[in-house]
Each structure stands twice: as structure tokens, then as C-alpha cells.
Amino acid sequence: MAERMLQFVRLSQQTPDKRSAEARRQDFGEIYQRFSAERASAQASRCSQCGVPFCSIHCPLNQHIPDWLKLTAEGRLEEAYEVNAATNTFPEICGRVCPQDRLCEGNCVIEKGFDSVTIGAVEKYITDTAWEQGWVKPPTPTREVAHSVGIVGAGPAGLAAAERLRRRGWQVTVYDRYDRVGGLMIYGIPNFKLEKEVVLRRHAQYAEGGIEFVLNCQIGRDITLAELRAKHDAVLIATGVYKARDIGGPGANLGGIVPALDYLTASNRQGLGDAVPDFESGALNAAGKKVVVIGGGDTAMDCVRTAIRQGAESVTCLYRRDKANMPGSMREVSNAEEEGVRFAWLCAPEGFEGEGHVSAVRAVRMHLGLPDATGRQQVEPIPGSAFAEPADLVIKALGFDPEDLPTLFGEPGLTVSRWGTLTVDRRSMMTNLPGVFAAGDIVRGASLVVWGIRDGRDAADQIEKYVAAKSAPAMAAE
Incomplete structure (x- = not known):
């Protein structure tokens, strides 16, 4: 083992420098500065190279994190990138948007007492360097094969499957109903977490590698699923989940009450230079307004921080549990607090006030009660x-x-489950329709980008097995 490892005993944890909260509020630029080569190497050297790497175990992709940290500490960045990219299709994206505090870093062996290795920041540094140096190559296969796959959805799961199969020589066509590739990565996640160029360059690279993209294509309107099945050896459905959960109560239909994705999409499209009438009219623009966001996940954090940057008069997040029980990343909560968001903990909406347009959210204060069957504390309203x-x-x-x-x-x-997600065989990832597979959020429900990548890679493997088994009798007959 290199002498430069296990430096956590003498080097403290250092995250990349953050721009000041005042500066961050003025634009949608990324909030973290980039690691220097020296700092990335030093922080990577803090890894304990433990025999049972809990960081890897708790990463959905089971990345070989200690290996590429060691290579980074030794200055062998191209090798570090190759090891990283072997298990992660989009390391530059995971390094930016993964909730590392709940996954790899939150389970780092040295976390208790020495603070974890800054795994996400090092991963981002490795891959950004790889792009600059030209180490990231299009998925060009060594040989072409005759098999083809149609992938419905150009989000993390669909793109991960597309890349994996294309590298193996498959003819890959990706269909998506939107005008850009990336799914929620392009229209749902704000620039201050994930710059759009990071996603768009993958589209360009995959097209260069021979993946065909058919955009503005709605399955069931522009082409049927039956036609896709006839055209391709296999079909993968990776549409994600886009239907917003709603809230009822008096006044729920008042103007000025909008779904999060509509709001974030308008902001992202405006940033991409698109004409967005609802943004220009103010319907989906927080400028000068008192904004209330209802929810406590990462999407809620994206909304409150977007509203701050749009120049809202005030931004309040209503969440019915306390801070410790928030499902979102604590780092995002901390960033939001720094930027001026007010959190109203243990508050639940009951209805809305206004004449034609919302003027207030009627809410009640809550307290945490006894745990339910899942072990999570129930929330109960406080009378009066x-x-x-x-x-x-x-x-x-x-x-x-x-x-x-x-x-x-x-x-x-x-067939679908009682939650509306597609039902699949958990081993083969195939739906009840032969040759039609499904992966990502449309199977597991709303989840993380990294789980979409994992599911897409696994689905690609299962598709290859299915088509190989189906083709074997025909090949034997020849």
C-alpha cells in the first residue's frame, strides 16, 4: 500500500470551496469551486483502504471507490477515471447530484471521529479532468452485431442501458417525448447542482458513437409499442415517473398553486434559452413574490433554491416533520438555509386562502407521536x-x-402494480410482454439518478441474455 494513504490521521476533511451565499443568490452557477490537483490528491489520500469498504457497499453501483481514491492520491488520474467509469456510466453527474451524505460518504469507515473522505468531490474532479484531457470516448464498439433495441426514455436508466449495449455492438435507438436528452437531469435538476452542458455533451458523444435518438416522440401517439416490438429485438421502457402528487383541501384550485416539475422545467428551459410564456407572464416565476414550497425532499430543495435565485421576496419551506426526519440531503438543506430559505418545521398544510389567486397557505403545527409499523414516528396535529x-x-x-x-x-x-409502476420479473427485468423490459423509476418509483444508472446497466445485461437465448435455436438450425 502506498505510504501516501491513510492520511486521515493527520489531514482534516476539506470540501471544495463554496461561493458565498450572497454571490450564489445572484445566478444559477454551480456553488462549489473545483478541487485543485493538490487538494484532490490530499483528500483522496485520507482513504483508510479498509478491507470491507462500506462506501462501496452503500453505493448502488458498488463502485471500487478505494481503488480510484488510491490512484488519485498517486496522481494516476487516467487510471482512476478508467476504474471509476468501469462501474459508473455518468460519474460526472453522480459526483454532482448524488446524496453522498446518505450513501458512500455517510458510510465511510473514518466518518466517526475523523470525518469522511470527500468522495463525491474527488469523483467530480476525476471525471471533469477526464473530459478536459479527452479520455472520455464515445461508445464505439469493436464490432457490430445485428441485434437492435428500442429504449423508451432518455433519462439515466435509458441512457445507461443504451451506452452499455452500444459498446457491445448493438444497434440502439432511444425514443423520448421531450426535445432534449436527459429527462429530469435536463429539465428537473437546476443548474446550480448540474450544469446542462454536462448532460448535453453526453448526448453529443452518444450520437457520435452511433446511438440514434428520436426526440419529440410520444409512444402511443407517434409510434405504438407494438410497432416498436416489431422493429426491435427487445424494448426497454425507462420513462421515469412524472405525475405530480397532489394536495387537496379548501382552495386547492386557486391560481398560483403549481406543481414542482412545471416550475423547475420553466426555469430550466428559460436558462437554456427557450421561449417560456408562463415564465415571462410570471405564472412560473418567483420574482418579487412570497413563495411557499410544500415538501421536504430534494425536489423541494431545488424549488426553494431556484426561487431565491429568481429574486423572490421571501421563501418558506413547509414540512410536516422535523429537520432530522427530512428525506432530502442535509447538505441541500444547509445550502438552502445559507441562501436565505426559512424552514417551517412540523407544519402541515390544510388548505389555501385567496380570491381567485392564492394569498396564503392555511397550515397547522404538528408534533411527532409514536412510531408506526415501519418504525417512523407518526405526525399528529396540535389542536388550536x-x-x-x-x-x-x-x-x-x-x-x-x-x-x-x-x-x-x-x-x-x-401490467402494473397497485402503485402504478410497471410489474417486472425481478430477475430478468422483463414485463409480462415478451421482449419488453423496464428499468429505473418506472419500476422502483421515484428514486435517485444513481439507482437509475444501476437499473439501466442491469437491464442491458438481461436484454442481452434474453436475445442470445432466443437466437440460439435459430443459429443451431443454420
């Missing part, structure tokens, strides 16, 4: 604690559910 939170714009960030794909695709035979 109702209050009104002034609001000109209310953003509902309550999570996402699947759309009705059997109806949307015109394929009533496609």
Missing part, C-alpha cells in the same frame, strides 16, 4: 395551532407517481 402563511406562489413538491402507461402507450395488456 392553525395559522396562515402568506403566499403569492405555492409550489407543491410532494413527490411523483407513474403515469398510466397502459393507457398512454395504448397497450392495455401491460
Whole structure:
């Protein structure tokens, strides 16, 4: 083992420098500065190279994290990138948007007492360097094969499967109903977490590698699922989940109450230079408004921080549990607090006030009760604690559910679970329709980018096995 490792005993944890909160509020630029080569090497050298790397175990991709940290500490960055990219299709994206505090870094062996290795920042540094040096290559296969796959959805799962199969020589076509590749990575995640160029350059690279993209294509409208099945040896459905969970109560239909994804998409499109009438009219623009965001996940954090940058008069996040029980990343909560977001913990909305347009959220204060069957504490309202939170714009960030794909695709035979997610064989990842596979959020429900990547890679392997087994009798007959 190199002498430069296990430096956690003498080197303290250092994260990349952050721009000041005042500067961050003025634009949508990324908030973290880039590691220098020296600092990246030093922070990587803090890795303990433990025999049982819990960072790898708790990464959905089971990355060989200690290996590429050691290579980074030794200055062998191209090798570090190769090891990193062997298990992660989009390390430059995971290094930016993964909740490392809940995954790899949160389970680092040296976390208790010495603070974890800054794994995400080092991963971002490695891959950004790889792009600059030209080490990231298009998925060009060594030989072409005749098999083809149609992938529905150009988000993390669909793109991960596309890349994996294309490298193996498959003919890959990706269909997506939007005008850009990336799914929620392009329209859902704000620039201050993930610059759009990071996603768009992958599109360009994959097209160069021979992956065909058919955009603005709605399955069931522009082409049927049956036609896709006839055209390709296999089909992968990786549409994600986009149906916003709603909230009822008096006044729920007032103007100025909008779904989170509509709001974030308008902001991202405006940043990309698109004409966005609802942004220009102010309907999906927080400038000068009292904004209330309902929810406590990462999408809620994206909304509150976007509203700050749009020049909102005030931004309040209503969450019915306390800070310790928030499902979102604690780093994102901390960043939001620094930027001026006010959190109203243990507060739940009951309805909305206003005449035609919302003027306040009617809420009640909550307290944590006894744990339920899952072990999570129940929340109960405090009698007589109702209050009104002034609001000109209310953003509902309550999570996402699947759309009705059997109806949307015109394929009533496609089976779904009671939650609306596609039902698959957990081993083969195939739906009830032969040759039709599914992966990502449309199977597991709204989740993380890194889980989408994992599912897409696994689905690619299962598709290859299925088509090989199906082709074997025909080849034997020849």
C-alpha cells in the first residue's frame, strides 16, 4: 500500500470551496469551486483502504471507490477515471447530484471521529479532468452485431442501458417525448447542482458513437409499442415517473398553486434559452413574490433554491416533520438555509386562502407521536395551532407517481402494480410482454439518478441474455 494513504490521521476533511451565499443568490452557477490537483490528491489520500469498504457497499453501483481514491492520491488520474467509469456510466453527474451524505460518504469507515473522505468531490474532479484531457470516448464498439433495441426514455436508466449495449455492438435507438436528452437531469435538476452542458455533451458523444435518438416522440401517439416490438429485438421502457402528487383541501384550485416539475422545467428551459410564456407572464416565476414550497425532499430543495435565485421576496419551506426526519440531503438543506430559505418545521398544510389567486397557505403545527409499523414516528396535529402563511406562489413538491402507461402507450395488456409502476420479473427485468423490459423509476418509483444508472446497466445485461437465448435455436438450425 502506498505510504501516501491513510492520511486521515493527520489531514482534516476539506470540501471544495463554496461561493458565498450572497454571490450564489445572484445566478444559477454551480456553488462549489473545483478541487485543485493538490487538494484532490490530499483528500483522496485520507482513504483508510479498509478491507470491507462500506462506501462501496452503500453505493448502488458498488463502485471500487478505494481503488480510484488510491490512484488519485498517486496522481494516476487516467487510471482512476478508467476504474471509476468501469462501474459508473455518468460519474460526472453522480459526483454532482448524488446524496453522498446518505450513501458512500455517510458510510465511510473514518466518518466517526475523523470525518469522511470527500468522495463525491474527488469523483467530480476525476471525471471533469477526464473530459478536459479527452479520455472520455464515445461508445464505439469493436464490432457490430445485428441485434437492435428500442429504449423508451432518455433519462439515466435509458441512457445507461443504451451506452452499455452500444459498446457491445448493438444497434440502439432511444425514443423520448421531450426535445432534449436527459429527462429530469435536463429539465428537473437546476443548474446550480448540474450544469446542462454536462448532460448535453453526453448526448453529443452518444450520437457520435452511433446511438440514434428520436426526440419529440410520444409512444402511443407517434409510434405504438407494438410497432416498436416489431422493429426491435427487445424494448426497454425507462420513462421515469412524472405525475405530480397532489394536495387537496379548501382552495386547492386557486391560481398560483403549481406543481414542482412545471416550475423547475420553466426555469430550466428559460436558462437554456427557450421561449417560456408562463415564465415571462410570471405564472412560473418567483420574482418579487412570497413563495411557499410544500415538501421536504430534494425536489423541494431545488424549488426553494431556484426561487431565491429568481429574486423572490421571501421563501418558506413547509414540512410536516422535523429537520432530522427530512428525506432530502442535509447538505441541500444547509445550502438552502445559507441562501436565505426559512424552514417551517412540523407544519402541515390544510388548505389555501385567496380570491381567485392564492394569498396564503392555511397550515397547522404538528408534533411527532409514536412510531408506526415501519418504525417512523407518526405526525399528529396540535389542536388550536392553525395559522396562515402568506403566499403569492405555492409550489407543491410532494413527490411523483407513474403515469398510466397502459393507457398512454395504448397497450392495455401491460401490467402494473397497485402503485402504478410497471410489474417486472425481478430477475430478468422483463414485463409480462415478451421482449419488453423496464428499468429505473418506472419500476422502483421515484428514486435517485444513481439507482437509475444501476437499473439501466442491469437491464442491458438481461436484454442481452434474453436475445442470445432466443437466437440460439435459430443459429443451431443454420
